[in-house]
Amino acid sequence: MSENEKYLLKVEHLKQYFPVRRGFKTIPLKAVDDISFSVKPGETLGLVGESGCGKTTVGRTLLRLYQPTAGRIVFDGDVLFDSGEQYDENGKVVLGADGKPVIGNKVDVNMLPYRKQMQMVFQDPYSSLNPRMTVEDIIGEPLDVHKLYRSRDERREKILGLMELVGLNAEHAMRYAHEFSGGQRQRIGIARALAVNPKFIVCDEPVSALDVSIQAQVVNMFEELQEKLGVAYLFIAHDLLVVHHISDRIAVMYLGKMMELADADELNENPIHPYTLSLLSAVPIPDPETARKSKRIVLEGDVPSPLNMPTGCPFRTRCRYATEQCAKEMPQLTDRGNGHFVACFNK
Amino acid sequence: MQGNGNEELKKKQFLSAQVDLSKFNSAQFEAATDEEKKQQDVMGESTTFFKDGMRRLRKNPLAMASIIILLLIIVTIIVAPHIVPYKYYEIISVDGVRDKSASNLAPFTYSKLETQYMKKTGEKLFPHILGTDSLSRDYFIRVIYGTRVSLSVGIVASVMVLMIGLLYGSIAGYFGGRIDLIMMRIVDIIYSLPDMLIIILLSVVLNQTLAPFIAGTVLESLGTNMISIFIVFGLLYWVSMARLIRGQILTIKNNEYVLAARCIGTKNGRILRRHILPNCLSVIIITTALQVPSAIFTESYLSFLGLGVSAPLTSLGSLANDARAGMQSYPHRLIVPAVTICLIVLALNLLGDGLRDAFDSKLN
Numbered sequence: 001m002s003e004n005e006k007y008l009l010k011v012e013h014l015k016q017y018f019p020v021r022r023g024f025k026t027i028p029l030k031a032v033d034d035i036s037f038s039v040k041p042g043e044t045l046g047l048v049g050e051s052g053c054g055k056t057t058v059g060r061t062l063l064r065l066y067q068p069t070a071g072r073i074v075f076d077g078d079v080l081f082d083s084g085e086q087y088d089e090n091g092k093v094v095l096g097a098d099g100k101p102v103i104g105n106k107v108d109v110n111m112l113p114y115r116k117q118m119q120m121v122f123q124d125p126y127s128s129l130n131p132r133m134t135v136e137d138i139i140g141e142p143l144d145v146h147k148l149y150r151s152r153d154e155r156r157e158k159i160l161g162l163m164e165l166v167g168l169n170a171e172h173a174m175r176y177a178h179e180f181s182g183g184q185r186q187r188i189g190i191a192r193a194l195a196v197n198p199k200f201i202v203c204d205e206p207v208s209a210l211d212v213s214i215q216a217q218v219v220n221m222f223e224e225l226q227e228k229l230g231v232a233y234l235f236i237a238h239d240l241l242v243v244h245h246i247s248d249r250i251a252v253m254y255l256g257k258m259m260e261l262a263d264a265d266e267l268n269e270n271p272i273h274p275y276t277l278s279l280l281s282a283v284p285i286p287d288p289e290t291a292r293k294s295k296r297i298v299l300e301g302d303v304p305s306p307l308n309m310p311t312g313c314p315f316r317t318r319c320r321y322a323t324e325q326c327a328k329e330m331p332q333l334t335d336r337g338n339g340h341f342v343a344c345f346n347k
Numbered sequence: 348m349q350g351n352g353n354e355e356l357k358k359k360q361f362l363s364a365q366v367d368l369s370k371f372n373s374a375q376f377e378a379a380t381d382e383e384k385k386q387q388d389v390m391g392e393s394t395t396f397f398k399d400g401m402r403r404l405r406k407n408p409l410a411m412a413s414i415i416i417l418l419l420i421i422v423t424i425i426v427a428p429h430i431v432p433y434k435y436y437e438i439i440s441v442d443g444v445r446d447k448s449a450s451n452l453a454p455f456t457y458s459k460l461e462t463q464y465m466k467k468t469g470e471k472l473f474p475h476i477l478g479t480d481s482l483s484r485d486y487f488i489r490v491i492y493g494t495r496v497s498l499s500v501g502i503v504a505s506v507m508v509l510m511i512g513l514l515y516g517s518i519a520g521y522f523g524g525r526i527d528l529i530m531m532r533i534v535d536i537i538y539s540l541p542d543m544l545i546i547i548l549l550s551v552v553l554n555q556t557l558a559p560f561i562a563g564t565v566l567e568s569l570g571t572n573m574i575s576i577f578i579v580f581g582l583l584y585w586v587s588m589a590r591l592i593r594g595q596i597l598t599i600k601n602n603e604y605v606l607a608a609r610c611i612g613t614k615n616g617r618i619l620r621r622h623i624l625p626n627c628l629s630v631i632i633i634t635t636a637l638q639v640p641s642a643i644f645t646e647s648y649l650s651f652l653g654l655g656v657s658a659p660l661t662s663l664g665s666l667a668n669d670a671r672a673g674m675q676s677y678p679h680r681l682i683v684p685a686v687t688i689c690l691i692v693l694a695l696n697l698l699g700d701g702l703r704d705a706f707d708s709k710l711n
Contacts, residue, residue: 115612
């Protein structure tokens with residue numbers, strides 16, 4: 001990723017801490033801790049990691065549903081948020097003479113115009129649709145908010161067009177969400193996201209609540225829509241097979257930090273980070289013969305609490321390559337060639 | 348698969364769960380046509396929230412009986428004053444002469460003067476259905492007016508409680524954080540005041556201060572007592588409503604559809620109106636319905652204590668209070684208003700329960 005390359009979304013050193021009360025003290029829960037990545041126009045970036053590693057928080061912070069603690073978000077050439085910290089080439093915060101970080105220009109824009117360009121598809125198709133609204137009103141709400149029509153007829157026409165685009169029957173427009181199956185509900189959610197004709201959609205585990213046969217349909221629909229509309233996705237999931245199928249590049253997260261980032265095939269064939277290795281070895285193999293031969297890397301211990309993170313690399317407590325250096329500092333993402341980035345000292 | 352419904356299918360091996368299908372050929376299996384597939388996606392008739400709730404309410408016999416009783420009461424209190432020729436403040440008089448013998452009559456009896464008058468003219472006077480009170484006023488019409496007052500106090504008070512509680516509760520619940528903290532502590536303070544004491548104090552104070560303000564307006568006919576009852580309700584009884592709505596909103600605003608609306612760029616007011624309030628509508632309907640009887644109760648005991656409506660206007664509570672003195676001799680004068688209060692309160696409570704069952708079910 002050179003600086004000259006065109007990108008749609010660029011995230012630098014994004015941090016999202018949530019204050020958690022423990023007795024009288026308030027301590028930060030580091031849900032997302034210093035993450036950088038970019039998404040090119042029309043590309044799908046997969047984001048994987050286990051439950052609670054901050055995948056969803058990344059998506060929501062990008063869309064500014066949460067106020068970021070620090071970092072910089074650039075979308076389509078416009079800075080949406082900048083907390084002003086400066087970073088040197090090694091990814092360290094530039095400190096001033098007084099030992100405090102140098103704060104540059106702070107930016108915090110009004111998101112309303114950008115909501116038309118960045119949208120989100122939610123995980124749970126059951127709770128993400130208002131049970132008191134008809135499908136027409138659910139899909140029509142973004143059109144109402146951004147005033148994207150001139151007459152009632154045009155509104156209806158647009159809604160029916162969107163429903164057709166995601167494979168829903170026009171006659172279902174007056175029905176309520178609870179009258180649909182999970183797959184159909186997710187289609188309604190996708191139509192709602194597409195209503196404003198966005199350039200970028202955060203897909204927050206859009207298929208994990210669906211059963212496998214429906215998953216395939218919905219994932220294929222995401223791909224078709226991308227071909228038709230040229231929209232870029234940040235596809236969050238914990239199912240590596242699904243992510244590998246849909247993504248151009250995949251990022252692996254562990255406890256709020258980025259561990260590895262590479263092209264989908266490259267990551268699958270040539271994983272470097274020990275965490276990615278163990279994740280890939282946990283993917284179920286359909287053929288029992290092959291499955292018996294393959295060796296599963298079982299991680300020991302539990303995921304540390306994000307309230308009490310280990311020093312340095314968060315994975316070192318469960319990593320068999322861990323050395324003293326890992327406890328001292330967090331390795332930076334470094335390029336291992338071919339746009340394959342890994343944050344590890346030892347591999 | 349055709350024709351094999353009753354035949355037992357052979358197993359591949361003795362202990363195997365697999366069925367031996369070798370005797371079937373592919374011709375016996377045919378793909379379902381599109382039409383046959385369509386039969387599988389059966390969908391219920393699309394219903395709205397209200398239609399659905401009303402359908403379930405109609406199936407509840409207790410709630411329906413309550414609605415009928417309430418309707419009967421409402422029709423009676425609207426129609427009766429037009430039929431009965433007496434006024435609630437009118438002292439019975441015959442031929443323009445005040446009838447001193449007409450006090451404390453038993454139901455369906457006439458006084459001496461009235462009987463003489465009827466004999467003389469042959470004209471039939473309208474009967475005193477429930478007799479008369481100690482001031483020679485027709486008791487039936489007084490009960491009708493008492494019911495009017497009690498019901499309207501109940502309804503107006505619960506609407507006031509609803510409006511204040513809804514506004515306050517939704518602001519506190521939706522914005523949360525420090526705003527919520529401060530607003531809810533104010534609620535706690537109001538909640539911790541002994542309400543009976545406050546009601547009595549406020550009624551006394553408001554009675555005096557309100558009088559000059561409402562003189563000459565429509566409100567004057569209502570009387571300061573009545574208005575101060577409304578204000579007391581408005582000031583005190585909204586707190587439980589506000590708490591309830593805040594609690595509802597706290598749970599509803601964590602749903603993903605609220606997040607989705609924020610992601611779309613929907614403004615706070617619209618999120619509250621379109622997404623949050625419709626989803627706590629069931630709780631709002633039910634609590635309002637249950638608020639009416641409690642307001643009627645409060646008005647009744649305020650009237651019973653002599654703090655209610657001012658004479659000659661009456662309410663069910665003050666009728667009962669007046670009847671206390673002659674309880675032994677004229678028990679019907681106590682029983683009738685008491686039973687009416689009971690009927691109204693019971694019917695409203697049962698209706699509230701029915702509404703809760705119909706609208707609050709998470710089954711739909």
